[in-house]
Amino acid sequence: MMIRKTAFALFGAATLALSPVAAIAQDDPDMEQLAMLGTMFEVEPLTPEQEARLPMARGVVEKILPEGAMMEVMGSAFNGVLGPILEMTNEDEGAxxxxxxxxxxxxxxxxxxxxxxxxxxxxxxxxxxxxxISTMTQTMMSDMMTRMEPIMRNVMSELYAIHFTQEELVDIDGFFSTPSGLSYARQSYAMAGDPRIMAAMFSEPDLLFGSFAQMPAMMEEALADVPQMRSYAELSETDRAxxxxxxxxxxxxxxxxxxxAAETSAIGM
Structure with missing residues (x-):
């Protein structure tokens, strides 16, 4: 289901972005830097036809994304997927x-x-x-999901109005008005964070992640014609000064x- 995948993708993106976003928020209480990010994305206004479908689309999305659904994504993902990873990281004596x-x-x-x-x-x-830190991260992510849910509900309503006709929205609404439809909408979020997914992904690591072993060679080939970062020794006296x-x-x-910096860049490659 598109909205479930979008929500879960946003959760993953939010998790990765949490540290830099928090740093920006601490350094800039007015959130000006974060607000600037929003200007990077151009959004076309809804057409009159899409506006007319918006009420129907909003009704559909309210059934597909019921109140508290994104918190269920957060809980299932943290407990089933991120929790074990964080637990392993928390016990990493070498780190x-x-x-x-x-x-x-x-x-x-x-x-x-x-x-x-x-x-x-x-x-x-x-x-x-x-x-x-793990507990704090979960708390912050839970708060973020709670705040994100009404935003997601609004934007997905617009997307449904854009991508589906009135007749299609009626059919979709009909399904999600049934007990089976409501159950599917709710359970699909919980399933997205089920550890069975991660277990399956890592059951055959060579098949799924084998290409990562080729990454250094692929990176070298991709950067073969790109000039390397200049070293201190390569700088002129004028440039150094x-x-x-x-x-x-x-x-x-x-x-x-x-x-x-050069050593860090080399490790990254």
């Missing part, structure tokens, strides 16, 4: 050590016992912190920053 020292255990050539001892000294509450003036960094700090 905790890297966050505390800037080095992964393998970089320091130390084992689990040494990692645990180090963390006990410098960050004994790392598990509690990870759990608190100008960069130091613009950034306020010393020559050593600038070289170190460019080297770190």
């Amino acid at each position: 905790a050590l890297q966050g505390a020292l800037g080095y992964a255990p393998e970089e320091l050539a130390i084992g689990e016992d040494a990692s645990a001892e180090i963390l006990k000294m410098i960050d004994p509450a790392w598990r509690e912190r990870n759990q608190a 100008r960069l130091m003036k613009l950034t306020g960094l010393s020559a050593e700090a600038l070289e170190e920053a460019m080297q770190a």
Whole structure:
């Protein structure tokens, strides 16, 4: 069902965007930067015919997207899919050590016992912190879904008015007015977050994700004709002086920053 897929896609997008959006919100209480994003998308006004279908479309969407449905998406997805992933991340001792020292255990050539001892000294509450962040994330996402639901209901009403004729809307409304239709609308959201989906996806990882192994070679081929980022050594004295003036960094700090950026870019490739 289109609206269910749209809602679940939005949930995934919102999850990925949560951190930068939160950062923008903290830095800019007026939300000006977020408001600017809305100007990127041009929306055609409804035609008179579509406007005439809007009341019927809104009635259909109210049945397909009943109050609280997006919270059910949130709950089922978090408990069935994201929950186990976050739980595994919350117990990742190697990531905790890297966050505390800037080095992964393998970089320091130390084992689990040494990692645990180090963390006990410098960050004994790392598990509690990870759990608190997970809980906070779920709370924020739940709030976002609650606020998003009426927006989704309005926009999907317009989309239904645009994409379906009056006769089609009558037929759709007829189905979703039946007990079976109402049950389908409600259960489809819960099914979207069922862990069975993730289990199926990872049951044959070679089949589904095998192409990822080819990504480095594909990336190299795709970027073969694209000039590489210039290194500090490749810059002229004039360029170095100008960069130091613009950034306020010393020559050593600038070289170190460019080297770190180059290494990060290489890892990403």
